[in-house]
Amino acid sequence: MTARVEHTDVGAYALGLLDEEDREAFEAHLLLCGGCRAELSDLAGVASALNGIGPVHDEPAPAPGPAIDLVRRKRSADRRSRRGTFVIGMAAAVTLVAGGLTVGTQLSGGATVQVAQEHSGHLNHLGPAEQFYADGRPIEGKGIDGVTGGLVVESKGWGTHAALKLAGVKGPLECELVSVGRSGERRVMTGWSVPPAGYGVPGSPDPLYMHGGSATPLKEIDHFEVVTSAGKRLLTVRV
Structure with missing residues (x-):
């Protein structure tokens, strides 16, 4: 992204996947782009939702770890694909059940899931x-x-x-x-x-x-x- 800032990098920025140079460039871009600021507000809850959540075990996994780490490893493996496409798609698809927690957020594309503690029954309605x-x-x-x-x-x-x-x-x-x-x-x-x-x-x-x-x-x-x-x-x- 150092060559040019892409609007699709809002997903990578929200999940903390940009390197320092790209992060600083995108933060400068945010000051001038209302559309990216609005989308970042929608996506900002994804990172906090993914942190601390174990992987989905539809297939054998090497070892339990935070879902955000899985995203980062996948991100590294897919650097040649369009920046941000995987991140946003991954966030939109997340509906995990791990340790009694259902995870989700409201994305600009319309995919909706909620953050809820199974044991308490309370929903987290606070936006970023x-x-x-x-x-x-x-x-x-x-x-x-x-x-x-x-x-x-x-x-x-x-x-x-x-x-x-x-x-x-x-x-x-x-x-x-x-x-x-x-x-x-x-x-x-x-x-x-x-x-x-x-x-x-x-x-x-x-x-x-x-x-x-x-x-x-x-x-x-x-x-x-x-x-x-x-x-x-x-x-x-x-x-």
């Missing part, structure tokens, strides 16, 4: 953005017209990664999360459409969780904004 937000230290924002929300941010080698929680907003709207540097430079981190029902409002109580990335280093960011396509500022989060 919501999980990152729940595990972090949210910075509450100041909204208008009943809008509430916040961000969990982290510094990355390529810039700043953020997870947004947004509630109290009704659609239809088109919105963007923007980082505003101390110099005044504005960078769009991610964008989305709010359906008429909205998020975090009566009749549609679940808030929206989104990932975003900015090339601006965290130490150089003054604040973040959620703005509409018409330029209305719904939420401001200062860091």
